[in-house]
Amino acid sequence: MNCDPFTFDMECKELNEQYRKNQTFDEIKSHHYILSFDPKDVSENGLTGERSQQLGLEYARKNFPGHQALVCTHTDGNNKSGNIHVHIVINSLRKHDVERQDFMERPCDSRAGYKHHLTKDYLTYLKQDVMDLCRREQLHQVDLLSPAEKKMTDREYYARRRGQKKMDELNQKMTAGGITPRKTKFETQKYFLRNAIDEAAASARSQEEFQKQLSDNYHISLKISRGRFSYLHPERGKYITGRNLGTHYKKEYLLSVFKENTKSRSDIPSDFSAFIFIKSDLRLGRDLQTCVKAQESPAYARRVKLTNLQQMAKTVAYIQEHGYESEEALADAFSQAQAQTSDMRKALRSTEKKLKEVNQQIHYTGQYLANKSVYKQYLASRNKKQFRQEHGAEIALYEAARKFLKDSAGGGKLPSIKLLKEEKAKLTELKNRQYETYQNLRGYEKELKTVKTNVEIILGKGQDRQEPERETSRS
Template sequence: MAILKHIASKNANYGSAIDYLKYQHDEFHLVPVLDENGNMMLRDEFYLEGLNCDPETFDLECELLNHEYNKNSTYDEIKSHHYIISHDPKDNTDHNLTGEWAQAIGMEYAKANFPGHQALVCTHTDGKNGTGNIHTHIIINSLRKFDVDPQPFTERPIDCKAGYKHHLTKDYLKHLQKSLMDICQREGLHQVDLLSPAPDRISPQEYYAKQRGQQNLDIANMELMIEGITPMHTTFETGKEKIRNAISDIAERATSFEEFQRLLKAEYGISVKDHRGRFSYLPADRQKYISARALGSNYDRDRLLRIFAENARTAEQNNPHWAVDNPMAILFIKSDLRLVIDLQTCVKAQQSRAYAQKVKISNLQQMARTIAYVQEHGYDSYEKLSETAEAIYTKMAKARGDAKLTESKLRKTNEQIHYLGQYLSTKSIYGEFLKAPNKKIFRQAHSDELAQYEEALQILKQHSSDGKFPTMKDLRAEKEQLTIQKDAQYDTYRYFKDYHKELQTVCANVDSILGAEQEVQQHEQQHTRKYEPSL
């Protein structure tokens, strides 16, 4: 499977790119490997070609072009773009992939996707960090050298003009990934879908941080082993990796979002919030939330909710009484079931025969769906269906009460934040008032500020039991936690509300079915056969 990586570089020394491609480097520290005489050592095998430039004078030609258009002269400008095509190591044995073949693929790819740019295309066969996979580096000057014809992937007219810079967008990156997939599939090489989100999204920064951390940990463990001490940790974990492992651990056990949220906070100190249909995570040592998108598709909202539902279903199968003690344990998937219409009370049906016929057909469909629903959910009696509807209504009412209680606490917290800010902003004025020689004149001059101070002081004392005022940081943290809790509780309330509404529809439809059946029975009882109503 070939994968594509992109690195934007602000390094103005284009010669360092040539050195990296031609000479051996320490991949952990990105410095050249020197021989005993202090000279850089050539790589054992590499294939280097230039596109719209001589590979040996790539640095000089890029600098001349930049000078010609007066571009890439400031520190913040991106000077070059580095693309890496990494092939699957299995391609070496399964498909006899060679360095020459990979270099030909790289040149074809560069010509098709970076026309008009000066580029270096170099294939290494030694693999990254000794992995043995063949990979191709494509380094382009961010400034375009030649005018080119409009391409299917260009988004702006200037993307075809000389003197303008390489503009990488999300759509352009998808095109680059699709182009690589097409070439590898055409060549019969191993390939995966690059357009799908990665299960574990590891950025280049995280990758190199893990490599450096693992190397430092190995050195420290070696020193401990020399002293006869057994190391406790042998594998280095990055901050994001710790979050991923914690989420995976809790997700295997949680049966609802509320339980997942509680366990993740209690066991790992990681807060999680559900905002705009996305999960975000906040470890104790960070100030900013990390989105599930930054961690990978394995940690997004939809996948985890499916896991919770499956855990709830398994727990209920293993313990039939488990659902009674867990209010979110009931698995509910909303259906498109609708009410059966009573033709006798439908004015429009009485006025239009065609509409009445249409309603009859729809009623038959809804009756059939209701019977299928009852059988699928195992309601073997009308009493059991009614009891389930009443139980769901009780849970709905409790969830709404919990949400209202949290909402009340949130209002009090917001009030404290407001008056604490008012208190702190007027506290200095009150201090000056205490020191003023003529307090009457001072109060007249600052009556509004003093009134605000006294009002804030009085209300804060009402909220404080021990006379100590909370800090603004603590109040804001409490507000954030209450907001998360309130949103989760309202989600629970809406969940049970939809569930109860659906069960009400089922009960009403069952009543209609039984009513229709009783009419048939009364008609048939006039003859010889007798039937008993059944669900």
């Protein structure tokens, strides 16, 4: 842009000499911007290197007008990650006068001979424009304006790369000598802290429990100063603030996680097993007026009368013991028992449904992880058609699992296997306790129904109640 790409460096030098700028060693002579597209844009949205180059040129013309710019695109990403990168390198000195734009803060920002002036507001505008560009093209896009959940600086990124390279070289020598390496993945101190905090926060229900888990399991010290969390790595002498690790490691976010953990535990009512139903030997009385066998056999009728007297005596004792002072009070207790049983049945079914969904997520997450490496090889392969023919089953399983998990997450972050298994354990415990409570409530409801029926027989309402039932059964 505004230069020949093959003589970009010479043309920049000539312009610098013309305006007598960028002549000393410590002056900023160029600015380098990178548009990094999601690897999934290639497979899911059909993004190509050619289209990415066009988008990069469009972005450069709009946001760096008047500058000499070199726009280059490569499709192998960083470390063969498979994502497309568009590199935009501009001369810090503007070559042409341009019409002043809204994002230009000073009058000279549109004039030739003046340098590129990057401010915080300008950088925010550039990030927003990238997001708008990706949204327009229906590409994947993260929120560049919000603070990162897991903050990784350039210094940490390159330290991790150097550490991984050294570890790979050392492990290669160990493997050649017949020794199996103990670790294959290099971890920076911040990476170790993030993983440990994630693990502890997944189950902690309070700040004290969280602090204890960090200390006991990872030898990490937690300090609260000025309302902020700071963490001390076991091999470090200086604390690292939660803000430097990312928004998910700050006090406000973690306290909300603890609250959610407490809420999820409280979803398992502590009084489920407290409703213990001890079944009595109370039996349902027989109505002689509707009992055909009793009407045909006087001996059987006498036995029924004797049994009824025993059950009626037990019914009266039951009513007195439980304090039912009227027939209406007994009816209210029975209605309440019916409602409680119905509510518990619904809760049990809801938990069973959630458990089924979690089991599906665990299944598809395992399927996703098992075939992820093959899919990465597919993205990096030159002959994708041939690779898909050779590994069609693995790719199909990966894509099916990815679609299911993506739909389940609703655009959010996919949960880890560990968190899913913890959720499964909680739901299984909840289901077992709900089932126990449901059985107790159901037994209690049946017993009250027996008492209610016996009372109706005692009061001579049995015939009125049972006659319609016989008519219904005949219909």
